[in-house]
Amino acid sequence: MEQLWAHDERTIRELITGLGGHHAYTTIATVLTNLERKDLVTASRKGRSVRYRPRHPRSEHAARLMEQALSSSNDRGASILHFVRSMDERETALLRRYLDDMDAGGTPGSGSAAP
Structure with a gap:
């Protein structure tokens, strides 16, 4: 997510390069599939590649996490x-x-x- 927030949109190859090039393509693809399933990223095909974008800005994501934490509290x-x-x-x-x-x-x- 850090790479996507920093660059707005990335392919799997661009993410691997941004992460230092030592991650397997299939690992990053699996992570992105999981993030998409959780509604954290969107995928769009451009030419032969799929580009991934964060669904929400970092600040909105943080606010959602805070709300989840508060909703699980016995004393909000x-x-x-x-x-x-x-x-x-x-x-x-x-x-x-x-x-x-x-x-x-x-x-x-x-x-x-x-x-």
Whole structure:
């Protein structure tokens, strides 16, 4: 996924080269098939090759993982608070601006809360 997020779209051969060239073609193909089955990548044929793209940007993927983690928690509020306490000052300020935008009736993320 790191290679796809960094380059937006890659063939299996391009991925192997980007990973240092020491992975088997069939291994990378299997991984991509599994990622496609999990709706993490899309495949499209261009000429004789298949090009793979991430289905979601890295930030959206991270948010989905966070939501999955929260949904498995017995105490969602405590999990959120623990996570917020682990944030650095810059991240906390960003969250504060985002929440202030929401309280002011603005569109969160469109104003001062954008990174």
